[in-house]
Amino acid sequence: MGKVSTTNFMIMGNYGVTKKLNLLFGLPYIKTKASAGQMAGQKGLQDLSLWLKWVGYEKHIGKGDLQAILIGGYSTPVSNYSPDILPLSIGLHSQAATGRLMIDYQWNHWFGTASWSYVARNNVKLDRYTYYTTEMHYSNEVKMPDASQWNFRAGYRSDVLIAELVLNKWTTLGGFDIPRNGMPFVSNKMNATTIGLNVKYETPLNGLSVVANGSATLAGRNVGQASGFNAGVFYIIDFSRKEKTEKKDDKSKK
Numbered sequence: 001m002g003k004v005s006t007t008n009f010m011i012m013g014n015y016g017v018t019k020k021l022n023l024l025f026g027l028p029y030i031k032t033k034a035s036a037g038q039m040a041g042q043k044g045l046q047d048l049s050l051w052l053k054w055v056g057y058e059k060h061i062g063k064g065d066l067q068a069i070l071i072g073g074y075s076t077p078v079s080n081y082s083p084d085i086l087p088l089s090i091g092l093h094s095q096a097a098t099g100r101l102m103i104d105y106q107w108n109h110w111f112g113t114a115s116w117s118y119v120a121r122n123n124v125k126l127d128r129y130t131y132y133t134t135e136m137h138y139s140n141e142v143k144m145p146d147a148s149q150w151n152f153r154a155g156y157r158s159d160v161l162i163a164e165l166v167l168n169k170w171t172t173l174g175g176f177d178i179p180r181n182g183m184p185f186v187s188n189k190m191n192a193t194t195i196g197l198n199v200k201y202e203t204p205l206n207g208l209s210v211v212a213n214g215s216a217t218l219a220g221r222n223v224g225q226a227s228g229f230n231a232g233v234f235y236i237i238d239f240s241r242k243e244k245t246e247k248k249d250d251k252s253k254k
Helices: none
Strands: 004-016 021-034 043-045 047-061 064-077 096-107 110-121 146-157 161-173 191-202 208-221 227-235
Touching: 004 227, 161 208
Parallel strands: none
Antiparallel strands: 004 021, 021 043, 021 047, 047 064, 064 096, 096 110, 110 146, 146 161, 161 191, 191 208, 208 227
């Protein structure tokens, strides 16, 4: 297959319901291709994800500020792509529900964040009615294992610049290994430890920011030793009502 590459374009949104509650969404368009072999890549819209983020606890401790944040999310496929031609599939075509607990501590402009997530995944249906895992299955439905994720990040955060080092560990809670003479399968055990660098810069234009990040796989099981680079643009639209202040005449000065 040579080298497998993936291109990802994503529309994202973040709406502040209150000062402590945010509603977020994301919808990626993904394109895959291989530099050799006969397998064609895929392209199309992948999964729509919806998230609620709530700052549940805040306290000043020592010289810094501590926050405990709860995040809940749900994702579902929006196109009829096939998950059965990994690693060229654009996704796993499984509905998923995610719960995440995040702890953040910031002292001056320096911060550290740790989070843990649990991902519950729905079964997947294939375009064929027989498949082999560790035994033969005469069905088109595949039971998907759940997954968990640890994430640690630390760095510099200000009103203008965020720069952080990120360590991420993804663990599939079940599944099986790729057979010696087989190909990747949707319910494989896919474990990966990655490291990355994220940068976000707020431009002088009010509400406009640019982001860039890169990552590399340190260790894994049934995953590619991949590296990735991303760049994006964010623009904040303020939907809050602006209160107009009326100047009242000071009759005492007339």
